[in-house]
Amino acid sequence: MDYRQRRETGTGWNARRTAGLGLILAVVVFFLPLLTMGGEPVLGLAQQGEGGGAAQGESVQTQAAKDRGKVIKLLQTDGMVTEMTLEDYLFGVVAAEMPASFELEALKAQACAARTYTVRKQNNPTQAHPDADVCTDTGCCQAYVTRESAETRWGLSAGEYSQKIAQAIAETDGMGILYQGQPIQAVFFSSAPGYTVDAVEVWGNQVDYLKSVESPEGEEVPNYHSQVVKSGEEVKNAVLSAYPGADLSSDPSGWFGTPAVNEGGTVSSILVGGVTLTGGQVRTLFDLRSACFTVAWDGTNFTFSVTGYGHGVGMSQYGANAMAKAGSTYDEILTWYYTGASVSPLS
Secondary structure, three states, X not given: OOHHHHHHOOOOHHHHHHHHHHHHHHHHHHHHHXXXXXXXXXOOHHHHOOOOOOOHHHHHHHHOHHHHOOEEEEEOOOOOEEEEEHHHHHHHHHHHHOOOOOOHHHHHXXXXXXXXXXXHHHHOOOOOXXXXXXXXXXXXXXXXXXXXXXXXXXXXXXXXXXXXXXHHHHOOOOEEEEEOOEEOOOOEEOEOXXXXXXXXXXXXXXXXXXXXXXXXXXXOOOOOEEEEEEEHHHXXXXXXXXXXXXXXXXXXXXXXXXXXXXXXXXXXXXXXXXXXXXXXXXXXXXXXXXXXXXXXXXXXXXXXXXXXXXXXXXXXXXXXXXXXXXXXXXXXXXXHHOOOOEEEEOO
């Protein structure tokens, strides 16, 4: 029965009003002790929100509590070890690792991935820095920038961006990415050429939650397509220095074989002077932005044409932003990029 039908049936308005007032009075008398129990108001569903979460006015204070209660030891570039809260550390990581102009849900996904990565590092100390949980070397841990440096870089947008990153951290407070109940190795990178890369192709180890998945970014990514030009002599010197067993005595046009590529176009393996290299090894050797490349010889130079940026494993940051723009929430983004994982509170 819809609203109009309810108006046209039943008893008269006066009778309904009398009965209604009686019912309201009974409800107030019954619930009044509950509403004032212990001198503290009890939040109703309208205040809590549809999901039963914290009231808007207390969300930041409540949701920041877990990250604020954890202490992180950070090895700085000057060799000093600094202690700070996980909340403050995550601000520096998110500010350094992802553009603050990105969608809020993408920033929340980044905060959750960074938190998971940090907790896993804290639970599994490394000999690289035994006196610190994490460092600022991106080859070992995550990028980090102080709040002051980040706000200087942001200029007039400093207030907006600072609030946005703080919100992303607060609204994911204590949440991590788990696989079979344990924090995952939440690796991430900048942009993918249509698909992410299976971890086994890059690092040689099979990881169940680091599988190749489709990634929706594209031409909106700055420098999505790039080129690196090397002379024949430069290529020869670099290859023989790293792989002295390579045979580059023939014409340069035959130094590179036909690459084996995955579904997204990333090079899985390629023969270079008779030596089989992974796409990642070639990327490192010639300082390419990614392992999704083609190589051409023009008689003088080799031109590497590259798409995307980063190692390609785990969450693509530009892909996460594209998903957020399309309406995906941060947990949907994370469970897309980390196959079989769940987003749950970290212990």
